[in-house]
Structure formats: structure tokens, C-alpha cells
Amino acid sequence: MTVLDNRALNRATLARQLLLERAGLPVVDAVAHLCGLQAQEPQEPFIGLWSRLTAFDPAVLSDLLTRRSVVRTHLMRRTVHLVTADDVLAWRARHDAMLRQRVIGVYRDELKGVDLEELAADARELMSDGEPRTAAEIVRALAGRWPGPGPRPLGEMVVAGLVPMAQAPPRGLWRTKGGVRNVALSSWLGRPVDPPASDAADPVGRTLVRRYLAAYGPAATADLRAWSGLAGLPGAVAAVRGELVRFRDERGRELLDLPDAPRPDPDTPAPVRFLPAFDNAILGYQDRGRIIDDAHRGLSVAGERVVLVDGRVAATWAVTEDVVTVDPLRTFSRADRAAVADQGRELAVFLSDGGSDRVRVAASPR
Secondary structure, three states: OOEEOHHHHHHHHHHHOOOOOOEOOOHHHHHHHOOOEEOOOOOHHHHHHHOOEOOOOHHHHHHHHHOOOEEEEEOHHHOEEEEEHHHHHHHHHHHHHHHHHHHHHHOHHHHOOOOHHHHHHHHHHHHOOOOOEOHHHHHHHHOOOOOOOOHHHHHHHHHHHHOOEEEOOOOOOOOOOOOOOEEEHHHHHOOOOOOOOOOOOOHHHHHHHHHHHHHHOOEOHHHHHHHHOOOOOHHHHHHHHHHOEEEEEOOOOEEEEOOOOOOOOOOOOOOOEEEOOOOHHHHOOOOOOOOOOHHHHHHHHOOOEEEEEOOEEEEEEEEEOOEEEEEEOOOOOHHHHHHHHHHHHHHHHHHOOOOOOOEEEOOOOO
16 A cells, blocks of 8 residues: 655645635635534634635625525534535534534533433424524523533533534624524524434445545544544445545555545645634644644644644744734744745735734744
8 A cells, every 4th residue: 555654645635625725616615625614713714714715705704604505503523613504404413423422421410310302302392483592591491391400511412412503693704793692403594404314324424434535635534533523434434445545644544535636746835824723624633743743733722823834833823903923833944934924914914804914923933
């Protein structure tokens, strides 16, 4: 089997993640291609798409949210993702058991003895009117019958585990603040969630495997599991294995991929890219060595925004008073510093709606 080193995997990841070249895709198609964007921080998906698309207009994404073509919802790893309406309806039932188990894993003692099917039925009845509600409002309405778990476990189980929900705008709109108001997904989209498949070969799982590899491959099954939160999808992987090509990484792990997916030459130049907090280009893998050094791995789960230089995490960035500030994690060459500053100015213009092009790159690694 061909061995792909970290640089080869890096260039493949950048190509699949639309970070090697900005793509001219419609916004909704980009969201679909990426299998959604992690979105617990409401403004971050706008930065992620700006870094990936040519002439990205944030108003287009806001419009897709208000028109209900994309939604904010708990899905992969029980984190809030921005996904297309078609994908969440098709994928949600496949994630149900994982979502419940992840809430139970946090609140096992508090939820002990709770009949989750009865609680789900009560919650679905409450949300059947299609009215958006905060988690606190949901808890107040249900607590009379379900006082045992306490407000937080009850709210999280209903909102993230039992009833498929969307987070209604203005939450997630560009440059708009709004608290989380939950609305039943089927009411919000006017279509029911697809029922669980009875096919033991797991057709939804097979779709997830193919879609993941298109956006993240080549990858190991452990990477697929880390991205989705699902238990590796072994039946689905087995069902599509004959369609796939296989490689090994430098650690000896088997990597799977779609045969015709891009795997650029490892020497392909990679432009500077500014990534948002919790970007799935980093979080979408169990082994993140293809894009971030082990010494800096904690940055990706701490919510730090990072800068890619030559395809790898090389700095963190923040915005203070419309100035993009960059803190290198290693010493930059003069050319790298100039490229970071140029891209930082473009980002400052984007984030300030044209009001600022100021960037400050620190002189040395922090």
C-alpha cells in the first residue's frame, strides 16, 4: 500500500476543505460539501466560508438561514453545526442514539430512572405548535411532570438528545446577536425527519462515509469516528470498502479514500488562510498531525482562531478594535510575514465591513 506522509495528507485536506484554492461554489453547496460547519460560536461559520469561497457575501448565508435552507442544530459530536436542511433531515435519525448517549454520559445520575421515551413524547407535544422556545421555557413547561433531573439535564436532554431542533434566527445571522430559541426541526422545515433505515447495511451511514471522505479524506475509520461522534460506522465502511482506495499513513494506519478525489502533489504551494474557532479542518480528525503540531493541539479545542502558513497551524489571531492581531507560534520568514499581513488586511476589511484594513503581526512566537 502507498504510504502518504503528513505533507501529502495536508495538501489533500486543504484541497477537500477548499483551503488550497478558494472555490466559486454557491454558499449552500459549500456548506453541503463540507458536511456542515461547526457553529457553537455563531459568527465563526462566516469566517470559515470567507476563507474558502471567492467573493463570499455574508448576507447570503444569513438569507439561507432565514429562508431555512440551512439550519443550526446539534448533530456531529453533539456540537452545534450549520448544515443544509436536506442533510439534517437525512442524517438526524442516524445520530439519535449517539446524541442521547452523550447527554446521558454527562448527566447519568440526574437522568437515572427517567423514561426517555415518555419524556420525548411530552417534549414533542410541547414543541408541536412550531413556536421557538428557550431551553428555560421548555424546562418550565415540562418540569411539573419531570422534576427529578433538574433544569440543566432536563433541558439538554430534550434540546440536544430527544427532539430534533433548529436554532431559530436571529441566532447565527451576520453581525446580529440573539439568544438560542429552539424550534422543532420538522415544524421549522415543514418536512419530517427521515425515519431510521431498516436496512442493516446502513444506507445513511454509507452516505456519511462517502461524504466525509469527499471533504476530509484520505482518512482512517478513527478519524471518521472522531468527526461524527458515531461508533466508527463499521457496517457502512464494510459496505462501501469495495468502492474505495487504500493507503497507509506514517504511523501505519489504514487510510480510505474515494478513488477520484483530489490528492495534490505534496509540493503544491499552500496560501495563508485564517481559520475560525473550532474549524472542522482541524477537529474533523482523530489524528490531527496532518495540519497541527502535537504541541499546539490544545489550541483547536480551546476555541483559538488559527492561521495556516504553508498549510499548517503557525499562529493564532484575534480582533481588537477592528485590528486583526496575529501571534506567531514559530518564527516567520520575511515572505511568510508579508503573506500573513496581506491576508490579515483582507480579513480586517471583511470583518469591519470595509471600515478597517489594520493588521498587527507580533514580532516573535509567544
